[in-house]
Amino acid sequence: MIDPGVTPYAPTAIWLEAHSRNTGTGRPVEDRAAALDLGEFSLAWVLQTLAPLLVFVLAAGLVARERERGTLRLMLASGARAEAIVRAKAGSLGRITLALIAPLAVAGVAAALLAPAAFSADQALRLALLCGAYGLYLALFLAVGVAVSALAGRNDRALLVLAGVWLVAVPLGPRLGGTLADMIAPTPDARTFWAQMDADYKNGLPGDADSKTRAAQLEAATLKQYGAASVDDLPVSYSGISLDASERYGYKVFDRRFAELNAERESQRSAMRLASLVSPLTAFQNVSAGLAGTDLAHHRHFADAAEAHRRLVVDQLNADLITNGAGKTYEGYNADRRLWEVVPVFNYAQPKALALAPAWLFDLAILLAWCTAGAALLMFAGRRLARGVL
Amino acid sequence: MARLLLHDLRLLLRDRLALLVLVIGLAVTGLAVGNGARWIDHLEQSRSAFLDRTQAEQAEYRARFAGPDWTDGDSADAPYSAKRSFAYPVPVLADFTIGRSDIEPAMAEVRMGYRADTLFRNYQIDNPERLQRGRIDLSFVAIVVAPLLLIALGYGMLASDRDSGTLRLIAAQAGGVGRLVAARSINRLALVIVPLVLGALALLLIGPNDPARTEAALLWVSVALAGIAFWWAVILLINALRVSAETSAFILIAAWILLVFAAPPLINSAAQALNPPSSRMAQIIEGRRAEQQATETYKNDHGTDGLAELQRVKDVIAQYQRISTAHDRAIRPLSDAFDLQLAAQQRAVRQAQWLSPPMMVSNTLAQIAGTDVETYGTLKGAAFGYLSDYQAALDRGIANNRLFTLADHDALPTFQPPPSPRPGWLGVLWTLMITIVILATALRRYRRLRLA
Numbered sequence: 008m009i010d011p012g013v014t015p016y017a018p019t020a021i022w023l024e025a026h027s028r029n030t031g032t033g034r035p036v037e038d039r040a041a042a043l044d045l046g047e048f049s050l051a052w053v054l055q056t057l058a059p060l061l062v063f064v065l066a067a068g069l070v071a072r073e074r075e076r077g078t079l080r081l082m083l084a085s086g087a088r089a090e091a092i093v094r095a096k097a098g099s100l101g102r103i104t105l106a107l108i109a110p111l112a113v114a115g116v117a118a119a120l121l122a123p124a125a126f127s128a129d130q131a132l133r134l135a136l137l138c139g140a141y142g143l144y145l146a147l148f149l150a151v152g153v154a155v156s157a158l159a160g161r162n163d164r165a166l167l168v169l170a171g172v173w174l175v176a177v178p179l180g181p182r183l184g185g186t187l188a189d190m191i192a193p194t195p196d197a198r199t200f201w202a203q204m205d206a207d208y209k210n211g212l213p214g215d216a217d218s219k220t221r222a223a224q225l226e227a228a229t230l231k232q233y234g235a236a237s238v239d240d241l242p243v244s245y246s247g248i249s250l251d252a253s254e255r256y257g258y259k260v261f262d263r264r265f266a267e268l269n270a271e272r273e274s275q276r277s278a279m280r281l282a283s284l285v286s287p288l289t290a291f292q293n294v295s296a297g298l299a300g301t302d303l304a305h306h307r308h309f310a311d312a313a314e315a316h317r318r319l320v321v322d323q324l325n326a327d328l329i330t331n332g333a334g335k336t337y338e339g340y341n342a343d344r345r346l347w348e349v350v351p352v353f354n355y356a357q358p359k360a361l362a363l364a365p366a367w368l369f370d371l372a373i374l375l376a377w378c379t380a381g382a383a384l385l386m387f388a389g390r391r392l393a394r395g396v397l
Numbered sequence: 398m399a400r401l402l403l404h405d406l407r408l409l410l411r412d413r414l415a416l417l418v419l420v421i422g423l424a425v426t427g428l429a430v431g432n433g434a435r436w437i438d439h440l441e442q443s444r445s446a447f448l449d450r451t452q453a454e455q456a457e458y459r460a461r462f463a464g465p466d467w468t469d470g471d472s473a474d475a476p477y478s479a480k481r482s483f484a485y486p487v488p489v490l491a492d493f494t495i496g497r498s499d500i501e502p503a504m505a506e507v508r509m510g511y512r513a514d515t516l517f518r519n520y521q522i523d524n525p526e527r528l529q530r531g532r533i534d535l536s537f538v539a540i541v542v543a544p545l546l547l548i549a550l551g552y553g554m555l556a557s558d559r560d561s562g563t564l565r566l567i568a569a570q571a572g573g574v575g576r577l578v579a580a581r582s583i584n585r586l587a588l589v590i591v592p593l594v595l596g597a598l599a600l601l602l603i604g605p606n607d608p609a610r611t612e613a614a615l616l617w618v619s620v621a622l623a624g625i626a627f628w629w630a631v632i633l634l635i636n637a638l639r640v641s642a643e644t645s646a647f648i649l650i651a652a653w654i655l656l657v658f659a660a661p662p663l664i665n666s667a668a669q670a671l672n673p674p675s676s677r678m679a680q681i682i683e684g685r686r687a688e689q690q691a692t693e694t695y696k697n698d699h700g701t702d703g704l705a706e707l708q709r710v711k712d713v714i715a716q717y718q719r720i721s722t723a724h725d726r727a728i729r730p731l732s733d734a735f736d737l738q739l740a741a742q743q744r745a746v747r748q749a750q751w752l753s754p755p756m757m758v759s760n761t762l763a764q765i766a767g768t769d770v771e772t773y774g775t776l777k778g779a780a781f782g783y784l785s786d787y788q789a790a791l792d793r794g795i796a797n798n799r800l801f802t803l804a805d806h807d808a809l810p811t812f813q814p815p816p817s818p819r820p821g822w823l824g825v826l827w828t829l830m831i832t833i834v835i836l837a838t839a840l841r842r843y844r845r846l847r848l849a
Contacts (some may be wrong), residue, residue, distance in 0.1 A: 013525035013526050013528075013529050015529075016523075016525035016526075016529050017525035017654060018521050018660070019678070020677065021676055021683055024679075027519075029518070029519055030519050030522050030678075031521060032518075032519050032521065032681075033677040033678070033681075034500065034521055034525075036500055036528065037500055038674065038739055038742075038769055039665055040665060040739075040742045040743040040745075041667055042744040044423075044531060044661070045531075045657075045658060045661050045662060046662050047662060047666075048662035048663055048665065048666040052662060056656075056658070057654070057659070060654065063844075064647070064650075068643075103605065106849070112552070129584065134641065136514075146495065161642075161643075162552060162643045163557070163642040163643040163645075163646050164414075165642070166646045166647065166650070167414065167549055167552065167646055169531075169546070170548075170549070170646070170650050171417070171421075171545075173540070174545050174714060175421075177541070178541055178542075178658065179425070179529040179533075180588075182530060182531045182533045182537065184530050185427070185527050185528075185530030185531050185532050185533075186428055186432045186532050188524070188527050188530070189432065189435070189436075189527065189532060190431070190432065191582060193439065193570065194522065194523050194524055194527070195441035195522070196439070196442075196446065196447075197519060197520040197521070197522045198444070198446070198450075198504060198520075198521075199446060199447075199448045199523055200451060201519060238608070270524060271524075272524045272527075275526070275527050276526060277525050279526070279530060289530065292529070299643075303524070303525060304528045306525060310409035329693075343731070357718045396664070
């Protein structure tokens with residue numbers, strides 16, 4: 008409700024089945040009708056993109072207009088310190104900015120009231136941290152806005168410079184990150200990704216035999232284990248054993264290729280962070296979505312839980328086939344109600360607010376670095392103001 | 398006029414803001430070109446790798462079919478084991494406007510039992526975080542960045558001189574307001590347009606060697622220029638009003654935010670709120686229920702135990718096909734309702750776009766590039782039609798109750814991509830009409846200004 012994060016771009020459902028670790032389906036973005044994609048309308052979108060511009064518009068004239076009207080010189084001549092004037096201007100705008108964060112708290116409370124489950128302490132913590140993070144983010148724009156107003160000679164120039172800063176920070180910065188990520192760590196083509204897995208399975212992972220050899224080795228090992236002359240003499244279902252071995256080899260292949268995919272995503276995240284050199288928004292989006300529970304780490308947590316459940320079910324099914332399918336064909340074997348009653352239902356538990364914090368702590372550090380730079384710029388502008396006017 | 402142009406250009410290039418605009422314009426265009434070139438290359442390579450691989454597999458399959466080791470059992474199983482593959486053509490200007498080409502599936506395999514809801518599967522491996530951030534392409538430069546650069550160059554074109562009281566003097570020296578506005582317009586427009594046109598030219602030269610690209614690129618540039626003309630007309634009009642440079646900058650930035658930045662998400666959200674589609678989850682659940690029911694029915698009614706092996710395989714395959722058909726039939730009302738709502742959303746967005754000329758231009762650019770909603774909708778429709786033809790061919794084979802032959806295999810239909818929908822020019826005409834009206838209003842005011 009507050010920040011959809013990557014949700015519009017991530018699959019919303021994962022089909023769990025034997026033999027395949029599916030990547031999911033139903034990305035909301037595919038149902039979007041407009042050609043120009045500049046984000047998903049949400050409270051976070053307003054606060055991340057429009058609120059900084061509003062802060063800039065309000066900040067542009069704060070000092071520059073005093074300078075244009077000549078009242079700044081008057082204030083300084085009457086003994087007011089330039090730094091104190093800049094601080095006071097920033098403070099007054101800060102109070103207005105605080106009002107911008109109010110809708111966030113209201114939305115949080117509304118979300119709590121509308122949610123089917125009771126408002127938990129974890130949600131309260133998430134909301135409080137979100138309010139704090141948005142406060143920091145907007146304070147940064149406030150500091151930059153007032154500093155530019157103090158440094159610019161004219162009000163219109165201040166407004167233009169701030170509009171330029173906003174252009175780079177908001178619409179351009181994240182896209183620059185996306186573009187860099189594509190160039191530095193391109194995502195593999197989906198078909199190639201799956202073809203590689205098929206090849207891994209068929210030809211074997213490095214150090215492993217191919218599927219035919221593995222099948223022969225399995226048969227020999229099984230016959231030896233049971234002291235049987237042929238698979239028909241086995242007291243268990245060889246079809247089940249073979250299926251089980253095949254699934255378990257599939258797990259190895261999936262683990263390898265999905266680990267590579269996740270590593271590529273991490274590389275992309277690092278590449279996107281390069282855009283933090285020109286914009287704090289990329290890093291802040293990670294923090295905001297992380298706290299809202301809608302970032303990539305949460306999505307992956309869900310996908311991993313689903314895969315763990317898939318393996319649990321598949322292993323149970325194969326174990327039952329091995330035990331009860333001896334001497335029967337696939338069509339001859341039927342699992343009864345007893346089996347389905349012991350197969351657990353998938354119950355997903357959302358991780359706690361700080362459980363996946365490592366995914367965004369570095370981004371928080373980037374945001375803090377930006378805030379420090381913003382505060383330094385504000386102090387510099389205050390000192391420079393006195394020299395520039397008098 | 399030439400001397401006036403040259404003089405204004407010299408002044409402009411001494412202005413740090415103008416140089417900054419030029420640097421930003423060139424840098425962003427450079428990124429857009431690099432990214433666009435890489436993207437279309439990725440699309441081309443993915444497509445050819447997929448087609449090479451699947452066609453090699455199919456050739457190998459056919460060779461086995463025609464070979465001496467092929468058995469009757471294999472023939473009985475052939476409707477299931479045979480498959481075809483297809484890939485959409487690469488959008489003609491995907492490097493200019495990436496559009497939906499980074500989220501839509503573009504290739505698939507078709508075989509027995511595949512349904513519309515499972516035809517495109519497991520293609521969604523892209524990093525959602527990367528998708529969320531978007532990409533810089535030439536369309537983004539033309540629609541989002543160029544207008545802001547123009548605003549930076551033009552907000553005070555006359556307003557600043559008016560504020561400082563020098564407008565009348567400068568206009569007199571230039572030989573009239575009209576000449577002054579013309580000279581300043583040409584130079585400022587050139588500063589923004591030249592990098593964009595150079596970018597388009599670079600993409601055309603380094604992109605795929607497709608004759609259709611030249612015409613499409615010319616159209617694309619013309620439409621992009623129409624969008625830029627709209628913004629310049631607005632800038633001229635605001636400068637013609639008796640407002641200060643500060644107010645001019647404020648109005649122009651507000652207009653840009655409203656028309657470019659806020660309109661698309663707002664219109665999308667409104668369209669979704671007004672036409673909420675049924676949940677995709679509901680479709681999945683209903684499909685699964687139908688599949689289970691059909692499986693039970695056919696398993697119970699058509700037991701295959703005791704049949705001869707060949708007949709058993711044929712029966713299993715026939716059941717599989719019927720289960721798939723039953724599933725399709727079960728979810729059709731839901732998917733039809735979903736598609737209707739989606740179409741209503743798209744209609745609402747198309748209608749609302751008339752309020753925002755930049756959105757109109759953006760949509761037309763995507764249409765020319767072949768990466769818009771309608772083009773992918775047409776391609777998807779053709780893919781589903783092809784799937785239906787393929788399954789119907791299998792159905793006919795199964796109904797004959799004879800073994801699948803090599804001739805049957807070779808006669809399985811292949812995918813024919815539909816012609817791309819023609820771009821809708823009404824949106825561009827509308828933008829041009831608005832531009833002309835705004836420009837005429839601005840010029841009338843300038844004429845009055847000269848007479849004053």
